[in-house]
Amino acid sequence: EPEVTQTPSHQVTQMGQEVILRCVPISNHLYFYWYRQILGQKVEFLVSFYNNEISEKSEIFDDQFSVERPDGSNFTLKIRSTKLEDSAMYFCASRGDRLNTEAFFGQGTRLTVV
């Protein structure tokens, strides 16, 4: 069964450092997403990506964040100058088309900023 894969599974970084979270969406999917979930809190939408550009982003997704699809398979989330409050699980998801019912989630990257 096709799956979304994320690396690393756990990343520890010092405050102020930059991190890149990596995702490989399902190969024939067209819509890609990043979500964040702070421990014990709700899943929060960060950004959606389609046709090599951001299609939608939330208030959380400020200049500190950027996304890229550097090649045909990877989808990355870069967080510059990390802050303690960036510590969370970051989930990547992909969907085959806009109305496809199921978004497939990766297993997440647990980011810990110390």
Added chain:
Amino acid sequence: GQNIDQPTEMTATEGAIVQINCTYQTSGFNGLFWYQQHAGEAPTFLSYNVLDGLEEKGRFSSFLSRSKGYSYLLLKELQMKDSASYLCAVMDSNYQLIWGAGTKLIIKP
């Protein structure tokens, strides 16, 4: 604003039935999803409703009333492994998922 409400926590007994409610107010509606999430893991898809009525899938059923902005997830013959958080999410007019805070379901023997 956009809002999705569901109970924070529910407790049920193994073998019993539990209903988890979700009410929503969103900018447009393109369907309602239920996801299951075990602690520290990614959400996994359970169901999708876009038309009014009941969708049944094994032990799990999901109901939708668009006029009332209401859905429920019904879990039958509860098993210990059903202990998890259940997330209600609505796809709005921009095709973005708006998430509820989740209902933590505790199953007792």
